[in-house]
Amino acid sequence: MNKKLNIGACFILFVSNVLLSQNITGNFVNLVNHEIKLEGFNGLKTYSISSTTTDEKGNFQFSYSKSDYGVGYLITDENKPFFVILSGEEIEINGKALSYPETIKITNGEENEWFEKYAKEFPRREQALSAWAYLEKIYTLDSLFAIQKTALIAIQGEKKRIKEEDNFFLKGLPTESYVKWFLPTRKLVSSVSTVAQYRPEEVPETINDFRELDYKDPRLYKSGLLKDAIENHFWLLENSDKSLDKVFEEMKVSIDTLLENLAPNEKIFNEVMDYLFDLLEKQSLFQASEYLALKVLNEVSCTIDNNLARQLETYRVMKKGNIAPNIFFDKSSFFNKSNTINKLSDVEAKYTVVAFGASWCPKCNEELPSIVNLYTKWKSKGVEVIFIALEDNQKSFTDFTENFPFLSYSDLKKWDCKIVSDYYVFSTPTIFLLDRKREIILRPNSINQLDAWVDWNLKE
CATH class of the missing domain: 1.10.287 (Helix Hairpins)
Incomplete structure (x- = not known):
């Protein structure tokens, strides 16, 4: 009896899924026996919905379900996407190929x-x-x-x-249609650079429209616009022709609005905050990223993902003005040169650069060699360098640091190194500039920024 019920339930589920699925059919005459993929959006990521191979005449067919409702795109190995609205309707598309978008027509x-x-x-x-x-x-x-x-x-x-x-x-447009929401939102996101350049009088209204967006709206999450909405919102704030202080004040307002909007949805909250924090860091908007970090850490109505929490915690513990932890060097670990100090506080220079990096880190291979070139100048101005290598192999450490003229150290524990944990390092390279009392003077985003600080503040 139970077996019959289970079979019946499975059949009903199968029929339901069939009834809830819709088809995308069509013909690309130049794509014969060619693979085409249908991709969808989940927040900041894409996922595969379906794939098919055209027949000898270029005909194809996909199916998508209710869980895919939003925006999708067709793509081939030519990497030319063609976007479609997956709103529950049967779709028919005809043309030469995705690489000839001017030939493509929606016929149903x-x-x-x-x-x-x-x-x-x-x-x-x-x-x-x-x-x-x-x-x-x-x-x-x-x-x-x-x-x-x-x-x-x-x-x-x-x-x-x-x-x-x-x-x-x-x-x-019909009120219940997906495009009724999507097209105005796409218009808002795509018109930012034009508004900033040609219609600056519209900037305040556009910023307000971004703040009124519901970032937890499932339609936005499935639209492929979430990333652009975040980026363009803060790009417009940064390029609104206001003083830097005023820009940061406006960013704080937008951050507060986002936090309030996203707090009820922990999954999207963590995804958006993680992306926004990285965005602000990459744009060297450190005042805004520090404000975001502290606000998120103090957000009690939402559980913060462990990786994001650790990434943000560095701004609370290792922010400018705080005292950095002392570093104790284990004599049984590895050094690139003869070591005469037992701990960081033994360094007698006026300033010390503590840099974290690794041989396996592409950015470190770009950035750290420039420290080698600048070291003589920095040292003449009272700046010492200590490099902490996140390695797990002695040969990798030796090969990477053998030409470094400054002290380099590794306990070969990689991310499990106590110094890495104490300094809340979550990515490489990470750099701190400390004074003799180990007060954090600067958290530079690049070697160029650090060198500019040295030239400006340590003039002879």
């Missing part, structure tokens, strides 16, 4: 037809708006043209007409 699927139409018209409207905005400034500010009131009124009228035409199209 209303939402994809609307998407295709808007994708072609929106860039042209944006270009026209930017051109009219440029002319409007000339006819407003240039005394040679400012007297031409009729022309100015015509320019302003055309700007208004273009915006109304765009809004009319978007408002006309």
Whole structure:
């Protein structure tokens, strides 16, 4: 009896999945017996939905399910993606090949037809708006043209007409359709550089629109826009033609808004915060990344992923102005040269650079050789260097550090090294500049930044 029930349940589940799945069919005449993949988005990552091989005439068919609803893309080994709206409708696509997008037509699927139409018209409207905005400034500010009131009124009228035409199209989309949400969001994300360059008067409104985005919305998570929304939001803040202090104040507001919005969803919270922190670090926006780190660590309504928590903890424990832990050198470990000190506090230089890196780290192989070239100059200005190598092999350590003129050390425990743990190192290279009291003076993002500090602050 139970066996029959199980078979029946499996059959019902199978039928349900079939009924809930939709097809993408079509023909690419130039892609005969060729593999095509259908990919989807999950937050900042992509995943494989399906793959197929075209027949001898270029025909193909995919299936996608309700769990894939959002945006997907077709791709071949030519690496030319073609985006589609996976909204639960049957889709038909025809053309020569993905590498010839101008030949591709949506022949079935209303939402994809609307998407295709808007994708072609929106860039042209944006270009026209930017051109009219440029002319409007000339006819407003240039005394040679400012007297031409009729022309100015015509320019302003055309700007208004273009915006109304765009809004009319978007408002006309069915309320329940995915594109009703997706197209305005895509418009917001994709127009950032144009707004900053040609229509700066729209910057405050655009920043506000980013802050009002629901970053935990499943539609955004499946849209392929999440990464661009984060990047473009903070790029616009950074390039809003305001003082650096004002930029950081605006970033704090945006960070607070994001934290409040994402706190109810721990998975997306951790994913977005991790990405945003790395983004701010790479852009050398350290004041903003420190603010983000401390805010996230103090966020009690959400469980922070262990890796993210450790990465952020470095800003609380190892922030500028704090005293760095003393480093005790185990005589049984490995040094690249004769060592006369037992601990970091034995170093008599006015300043000490403590650098963490490894032979297996590509960035370290780019950055650390420049320390070798700068060491003589730094040492003449009272700056010593201590290198902590995250190695697990003596030969790798010896080969990597044999030409370093400064003290290099490794206990061959890699990430399990106590010094690495004490300094909250989560990536390589990581660099700290300390004074004689081991106060953290600088956490440079690059050797160039550190060298600039030396040149500026230690002038002869």
